[in-house]
Amino acid sequence: MDKDTIVALATPEGEGGLAVVRLSGPEAVAMAGRLFEGRRFGPEIESHKAVYGILFSSNKENETSYPIDQVLALPLLAPHSYTGEDTVEFFCHGGRMAARMVVAACRAVGARPAGPGEFTRRAFLNGKLSLDQAEAVADLIHAESEATVRGAIRQLLGGMDDELSAIENPLLDLLSRIEGSLEFVEEEETEVPTDEIVGTLKESCARVDELLAMAPAGRLLRDGIHVVLAGPPNVGKSSLFNALLEEDRAIVDGEAGTTRDVISARLVHEGTVFVFHDTAGLRDDPGRVEKMGIDRTWKKVNEADLVLLLSCPDDPESGPEKSYAAPVIRVMTKADLDDKNNKTNTLCISSITGQGLPELWAAIDLAVRGFRLAEAVTMGVVLNERHLHKLAACRSDLEILIHELESHAPGDEVTGTMLSSVLSQLGEVSGRVFTEQLLESVFQRFCVGK
Numbered sequence: 514m515d516k517d518t519i520v521a522l523a524t525p526e527g528e529g530g531l532a533v534v535r536l537s538g539p540e541a542v543a544m545a546g547r548l549f550e551g552r553r554f555g556p557e558i559e560s561h562k563a564v565y566g567i568l569f570s571s572n573k574e575n576e577t578s579y580p581i582d583q584v585l586a587l588p589l590l591a592p593h594s595y596t597g598e599d600t601v602e603f604f605c606h607g608g609r610m611a612a613r614m615v616v617a618a619c620r621a622v623g624a625r626p627a628g629p630g631e632f633t634r635r636a637f638l639n640g641k642l643s644l645d646q647a648e649a650v651a652d653l654i655h656a657e658s659e660a661t662v663r664g665a666i667r668q669l670l671g672g673m674d675d676e677l678s679a680i681e682n683p684l685l686d687l688l689s690r691i692e693g694s695l696e697f698v699e700e701e702e703t704e705v706p707t708d709e710i711v712g713t714l715k716e717s718c719a720r721v722d723e724l725l726a727m728a729p730a731g732r733l734l735r736d737g738i739h740v741v742l743a744g745p746p747n748v749g750k751s752s753l754f755n756a757l758l759e760e761d762r763a764i765v766d767g768e769a770g771t772t773r774d775v776i777s778a779r780l781v782h783e784g785t786v787f788v789f790h791d792t793a794g795l796r797d798d799p800g801r802v803e804k805m806g807i808d809r810t811w812k813k814v815n816e817a818d819l820v821l822l823l824s825c826p827d828d829p830e831s832g833p834e835k836s837y838a839a840p841v842i843r844v845m846t847k848a849d850l851d852d853k854n855n856k857t858n859t860l861c862i863s864s865i866t867g868q869g870l871p872e873l874w875a876a877i878d879l880a881v882r883g884f885r886l887a888e889a890v891t892m893g894v895v896l897n898e899r900h901l902h903k904l905a906a907c908r909s910d911l912e913i914l915i916h917e918l919e920s921h922a923p924g925d926e927v928t929g930t931m932l933s934s935v936l937s938q939l940g941e942v943s944g945r946v947f948t949e950q951l952l953e954s955v956f957q958r959f960c961v962g963k
């Protein structure tokens with residue numbers, strides 16, 4: 514456990530109604546007591562009770578020390594604080610300078626400036642949070658949409674941990690029985706039947722698969738759903754892009770080849786983050802620069818989560834026929850020009866009159882439903898690359914072990930060793946098993962003060 518006392522501004526830098534400075538560590542109360550003049554503030558201080566007073570620039574006994582702010586000091590004594598250590602939070606006037614001076618005052622009495630995510634890291638090390646819960650804190654801070662917030666808070670409340678425990682517990686139980694039978698080789702009845710081991714492993718595999726199925730949703734909740742508008746030149750891609758965003762972002766013109774580079778914009782629609790990409794029109798005989806734009810279009814199309822493939826009445830068959838990795842919604846544009854094309858089965862829109870846009874949004878929402886965001890949010894399982902990587906490794910180790918057990922009898926010792934390795938992969942997801950390097954990579958995403 515870290516033994517020093519750390520300090521940081523917990524609220525954003527800048528002018529505001531309040532600024533909160535957080536001081537955490539074994540010396541937090543003593544340091545606060547040296548800076549703070551208010552009602553009794555010493556070792557007998559009551560936890561979770563805010564006290565009003567004046568904060569000094571350094572030890573208030575020093576002659577050179579002077580008052581810097583009127584604050585509320587909130588002591589949160591171990592283990593009942595965010596970090597699990599003694600913590601004092603100062604609620605200061607929200608000025609840029611005042612808050613900085615409060616941090617400087619804490620440093621003057623011996624506190625060390627906190628690194629990024631250091632409070633949360635301490636919370637993890639003190640058993641207040643699992644690693645996936647700590648990651649949910651970062652997701653919550655970075656969230657751009659309601660859906661992301663709802664998923665992150667469920668994960669913070671233990672959603673992912675429940676799912677992980679449901680996989681881990683039967684395997685831990687199995688391991689202890691296998692290890693038990695290794696100790697008592699003489700007693701036949703303690704041996705765990707292979708069928709039972711295989712059965713439990715297959716159940717775990719199925720549960721890991723259920724979690725892995727949530728991986729795309731995790732990425733989409735965090736990064737947004739990337740929707741690419743593609744189709745031939747002049748079909749109305751840029752016009753639709755502007756209409757969807759309800760702002761005049763991309764240049765619209767009757768001249769083919771107007772859009773040459775990919776233009777991207779984020780939009781939160783009904784609680785979900787979308788990233789729309791307007792692209793250069795796809796045609797066979799482009800000029801040199803336009804060709805570069807078209808190459809970028811294909812790249813975006815291949816990376817898309819959803820493709821809106823546009824064609825228009827002048828050129829109804831357009832829209833390159835190829836297979837797309839992402840779901841495709843075919844859209845007929847310029848519906849205001851041509852009534853004949855308003856057939857059933859075709860989504861007809863006009864960026865000029867707005868006709869068909871609600872139906873297009875409904876089609877987008879339907880396609881998005883396939884990504885299972887709502888399920889991930891409800892379960893509180895917002896997987897990131899790290900979780901995905903570990904779960905996939907765990908899945909493949911489980912499969913190897915099942916294969917071993919089904920093809921020949923590897924013996925309890927080998928089974929036990931392989932099972933321990935599966936459990937340590939799983940343990941890294943929740944942080945039950947961790948290395949310094951793992952913590953470094955997780956907490957570098959955090960801001961200072963969290």
Ligand SMILES: Nc1nc2c(ncn2[C@@H]2O[C@H](COP(=O)(O)OP(=O)(O)O)[C@@H](O)[C@H]2O)c(=O)[nH]1
Pocket residue numbers: 745746747748749750751752753764765766767768769770771772794846847848849850862863864865866
């Ligand atoms: N009547 C009509 N014209 C449109 C519509 N959408 C785009 N256009 C026109 O079609 C031309 C090409 O539009 P643009 O959005 O630049 O097409 P892009 O090349 O696919 O990006 C412009 O002259 C637009 O004004 C529409 O819904 N109705």
Ligand SMILES: [Mg+2]
Pocket residue numbers: 750751752763764765771772791792794
């Ligand atoms: Mg365009």
